[in-house]
Amino acid sequence: MNGSLLLDWGTAGVRHLPREVGVAVVVDVLSFTTTVGVACERGVTVLPFQYDHDSAQSFADEHDAVLAQRRDRLDRTSISLSPDSIRRCVDPPRRLVLPSPNGSTISRLLRADGRAVIAGSLRNADAVAALVQRDHPDAAVAVIAAGERWEDGSLRPAVEDLWGAGAVLDALTRRGRPDLSPEASAAVHAWRGVAADASETLHDTVSGRELHALGFVDDVRVAAEIGASDVVPVMDGDVYRATR
Numbered sequence: 001m002n003g004s005l006l007l008d009w010g011t012a013g014v015r016h017l018p019r020e021v022g023v024a025v026v027v028d029v030l031s032f033t034t035t036v037g038v039a040c041e042r043g044v045t046v047l048p049f050q051y052d053h054d055s056a057q058s059f060a061d062e063h064d065a066v067l068a069q070r071r072d073r074l075d076r077t078s079i080s081l082s083p084d085s086i087r088r089c090v091d092p093p094r095r096l097v098l099p100s101p102n103g104s105t106i107s108r109l110l111r112a113d114g115r116a117v118i119a120g121s122l123r124n125a126d127a128v129a130a131l132v133q134r135d136h137p138d139a140a141v142a143v144i145a146a147g148e149r150w151e152d153g154s155l156r157p158a159v160e161d162l163w164g165a166g167a168v169l170d171a172l173t174r175r176g177r178p179d180l181s182p183e184a185s186a187a188v189h190a191w192r193g194v195a196a197d198a199s200e201t202l203h204d205t206v207s208g209r210e211l212h213a214l215g216f217v218d219d220v221r222v223a224a225e226i227g228a229s230d231v232v233p234v235m236d237g238d239v240y241r242a243t244r
Contacts, residue, residue, distance in 0.1 A: 005169055006142040007183040010102070010155045013144055014109045022139035024110045025120040025128055027164040028146035030207040031071075032103025033119040033233075034223045035083040039096055040119075040233045040242035042086060047097045047239050048104035056099055065095035071216065084218040095239075102146040110144070111235050119233040119240055120168045122160075122198065122223060127230045129171030131243060141177075143168050143184065148207060159190075160205050160223070163198060166191025167226075199224040 008017060017024070026033055036046050047065055049056055060067035071080040079085050079093070081100055086092060098104060103119075110117045116136060120128040120143070132141060145161035166187035169180065173188065180188065194201055202208050202224045203217075211220050233240040 002138050002140060003177060004140045004179045004181065005172055005177055005184045006140065006181045007145065007165055007169065007187050008142060009145050009157060010147045011105055011109060012155065014106055017142050018140070020140050021115065021142045023116045023118065023132060023136045023141045025118045025132070025141065025143045025168050026103055026106050026110065026146060027120045027143060027161050027168065028100070028103030028106070029121055029160040029164045029202075029223050030158070030211060031081055031083055031219055031223060032098070032100040032146065033164075034121045034123060035081055035086060035098065036103075036119040036233045036240050037121050037124055037229055037231060038083040038086045038222065039092070039098070040240060041229060041231045042089075042092045043094075043242070044086070044092050045095045045239050045241055046233065047095065048107040049097050049099045050105060050108070051099045051101040053099065056097060060097040063095060063097065065097045066093035067097045068099065071214075082216055082219050083222040084216070087222065101149060106144055106146055107235065107240075108238075111238065117235040120164060122164050122167055122202075122226045124229040124232055125164065125167035126171045126227055127232050127244075128168050129175055131232045131234070132172065133175045133177065141172065143187070145187070158205070158207050160202055160207055162187055163191050163194055167195070199226055
């Protein structure tokens with residue numbers, strides 16, 4: 001298991017990870033981990049929190065933080081799960097509580113298990129791999145593709161998260177980590193198959209089209225900035241902080 005590279009999906013995948021996995025990379029391209037990355041680039045500390053929970057504002061108040069608003073209720077002047085909203089913010093908060101139904105929940109579950117937890121995306125996949133190889137060269141690594149959810153709460157696999165996971169895993173193999181599980185290998189092949197056109201293809205995914213329809217095309221554009229960031233959000237206790 002030492003040095004192995006694994007892929008799994010969603011909260012159920014987290015609960016079934018082998019105990020030997022010491023490092024977990026969460027990939028939620030549209031949009032949790034992309035948003036965390038943009039926030040950390042701007043010096044914001046991010047506190048993941050469960051989605052649409054009544055105690056979110058109290059949690060934010062207790063931690064001297066700003067609560068991100070729901071993207072579907074955004075008044076275009078507030079910060080939300082939208083990475084573009086954080087990029088456009090003139091005076092970003094020092095600490096941000098960021099609820100999400102997928103990436104945030106996964107991050108909290110992984111951290112509760114005592115693993116090193118990293119937020120990966122198409123924007124920082126290479127930087128994530130470099131940090132993992134520098135700080136955890138012998139650890140078994142699981143990349144968790146967050147996916148979306150159907151109305152009944154079940155997992156809806158999201159191809160953009162498969163690509164993001166594949167981008168991280170591909171970058172790790174290029175750094176001498178060849179021990180891919182079959183699932184991880186499939187993700188790498190999926191990524192390599194789309195990498196040349198990924199910035200455009202991301203807009204055509206189901207999630208990309210949904211964000212277009214809601215008026216958040218700029219969020220897709222931000223997520224499609226492949227390799228644009230050298231900032232790696234790493235969980236320190238219960239918060240994500242920027243690491244390079």
